[in-house]
Amino acid sequence: MAKLVEHRELWSGLISPDENAEIGVLGVPFDRAVSWRAGAAQAPQRMRSITPHLAYITEEGLPLTVRVKDYGDVEPDLDWARFFETVEQTAAGIIGGQHRLAFFLGGDHSVTIPLFRAFARRAGGPVGYIQFDSHPDLADEFEGHRWSHACTARRNVELPNLSPAHVAFVGLRSFLSEELEFRAANPGIGWHTARDVYRRGIEAVARDVVAQLQGVSAVYMSLDIDGIDPACTPGTGTPEHGGPTTRDCLEFLRIIFAGLPVTVMDIVEVSPPLDVADITSLAALKVMYEVFGFVQR
Ligand SMILES: [Mn+2]
Structure with missing residues (x-):
């Protein structure tokens, strides 16, 4: 699987071959489950190519010292089921290792x-x-498939150790009717719309999520870049206006990482060919580097 961009200052020089590095990174360059515009498969390599130009410091002036073990990208495979099996096995090896955070x-x-x-x-x-x-x-199924990118959370809540009471959504502003029915049938789900974020403030929402998820053994944080307003992150396949800003997202994650045992995070749906001046890749990297700082403390 391992195929790395060659650059001597990848990840701002934080890159390390050590499998005990604090951060483990794996790219999953796949975009054949989208409902509209593709390009997200190009995100891992595009993001890596930018990292030599980023300062290894957080917005609060904390110099980053965490080490980043980059496992490269999962190799493409035209067999979708076999590809997902490879992704799962590869990820399990990284999550099961010594990293404080696995970042996909x-x-x-x-x-x-x-x-x-x-x-x-x-x-x-x-x-x-x-x-x-x-x-x-x-969605249980979308455009004829249960692995559409519109089905992700539905597949996750089918697993035995994820209760709907330990699922939280933040930034919501577009729905299918069956999604609203699922939520009505599972009222324990944390359901925070973009309007809630705007009216209540991101910190209040983040504190609700921290309170809701108390007691779990580990937390998976998934950031779909289209959760952020397309004014900040236009390079994505299905943008929705009226969303929280990159600033809101950073404040949210600061509270989540301080209050919950997050061991895995992903950033998905960054689409470089739909982007403008790499603004979306840069937003994703800003988030990543701040999260590195949260993990370092
Ligand atoms: Mn989305």
Whole structure:
């Protein structure tokens, strides 16, 4: 699988061959489950190519010292089922290692299905799942397939150790009718719309999520970049206006990482060919580097 971009300052020089590095990164370059515009398969390599130009410091002036073990990208495979099996097995090895945080780069949001399976299997006990997204991705099937990027959260809640009471969505602003029915049937789900974020403030929402997920053994944080407003992140396949800003997302994650045992995070749906001046890749990397800082403390 391993295929790395060659650059002597990848990840701002934080890159390390050590499998005990604090951060483990794996790219999952796959975008054949999208409902509209593709390109997310190009995100891992595009994001890596930018990292030599980023300062290894957080916005609060904390110099980053965490080491980043980059496992490269999962090799493409035209057999979708076999590809997801490879993703799950590869991710399980990384999640089961010594890293404080496993960080996965999509790919469209369907890649979270095998990634979350690997996480849930490794964690064993009751786990939490947070999805920062404009869409809840709770369709049972979409355009004839159960692994569409519109089905991700639905597949996740089918696993035995993820209760709907430990699922939280933040930034929602577009729905299918069956998703609203699923939510009505599972009122314990954390359901925070973009309008809730705007009216209540991101910190109040984040504190609700922290309170909701108390007691789980580990938390998976999935960031669909279209959860952020397309004014900040235009390079994505299904943008939705009226969303929280990159600033809101950073404040949210600061509270989540301080209050919950997040062991896995992904960023999905960044689509470089739909982007403008790499603004969306840069937003994703800003989030990543701040998260590195949260993990370092
Ligand atoms: Mn989405």
